Amino acid sequence: MFHLIKLESKKNKLGWFIKGAILANIIILGFLCIIPAIENSEGIQTFKTTTEFFTISGAFVRGIFIVFAAVLISKMIIDEFKNRTILVTFSYPINRKKILSAKLILIFCMTFITMAISNIVVIVCFIGLNQIFHFTSVISFTTIDFFAEILKVIMFSLASAGAALVPLYFGMRKYSTPATIISSILIVSVTCQSVGPNFSLASIIYIPLALALIALGIVVSTIRKIDCIDLD
Template sequence: MAILNKLVKLEWRKLKQKSILGEVAIYWFILMLLPVFFIKMVSADFGQNFDSLFELIQSIQRGLVLFGASMISQVFIEEYKNKTITLSFGYPISRRKLFAAKVLFIALFIFMTTIASFLLTGVATYLLNQMFPIIYFSITGSNIVSYFSGMIVGSFIVTLISFIPLFFFAIWKRATVSTVICAIIAMNLPNLSSIFHFNNELIIVILCSIGALSLFLSIKTADRIGEI
């Protein structure tokens, strides 16, 4: 466990930290303003009750799946292209542990980023509502509790869906563009489910399952697929 912890910290030190934090800030700024935009410009129905508002916020937060693709690209694909992963393969540890550390680092970063995004979006929506009334229901204590519990579940969902492109597009094919396209499709599928009359929850379960499978295969086959 101590080795895994050191490897996770090493992954952070290897990245362009200022660039990543700047990217995160941009995502936060955009996502925290989108609920108000959608309610004002698309449909006021989103502000009629808590369930509709939270469903809107949760669907917006899935935009961070695209940030997940960016993290996967920097942690895996760029290391392959720059040949810096060769140094990592020289460590006196198994490649499975190395890949597990990389995956854990990405998962923690995406999860915490999404948690913060939910919080910022909730606060921003509440404050903007004071200036431009868009919420037509009273916020209760139970609403706040539901928001926090949904925030945890929603962040976990975003994290799992983010890993869908990991095994095939990132580790096997090492294709940045394909990884990003896959992420865009994955994050939009639940939002399109109503158009095609699919069960939204079922779509999310399937996407999370594919993400979990991608995670498993990435670590399980690290000794073979992980070769340069």
């Protein structure tokens, strides 16, 4: 299986994903720095607590990479079925289920790893820049608090990476890239939105966790049916 995942990685040339992740980190960090800087000049404090900062930064990162995962699903799976190039892959003496499983494992792992690393990078960079430019005075916590937040980031990233596979269902129905991307945006709106000034769905891990369980069912069902799909 590892060999198949490695081959899929080489085949799809995923360097664009890494470059996109780096650019996304820069953009997210820019937003997190610019917004409080502008609002501070107007006498408004954006981040009222450290927890609020972590929630907002995490929502930004997870939202972007859930959409990134949908793009991966489209390029690696949906487009191949739509253009029937998957027939070449299925002509190899390898079980179809293993091929599709390798693709999905690669998508999940890349989404989880980049999401977790990006969260940590954005947090650390903002804290460093805040020491210099003083965007906000509420970012204050102990080392124990920091590592507790990192653990929380990893848990949210794991659940969100699983939830990011839900668009597979919508994309495979008619091999539609737009349906895949749009469904990912809907997932972002459900998992990362705020409801009022003091409540945010982005802080509730049970939502992406529930979606991850749904995604698991979708993945299992898709893999089971792969041998029955007629591509001729």
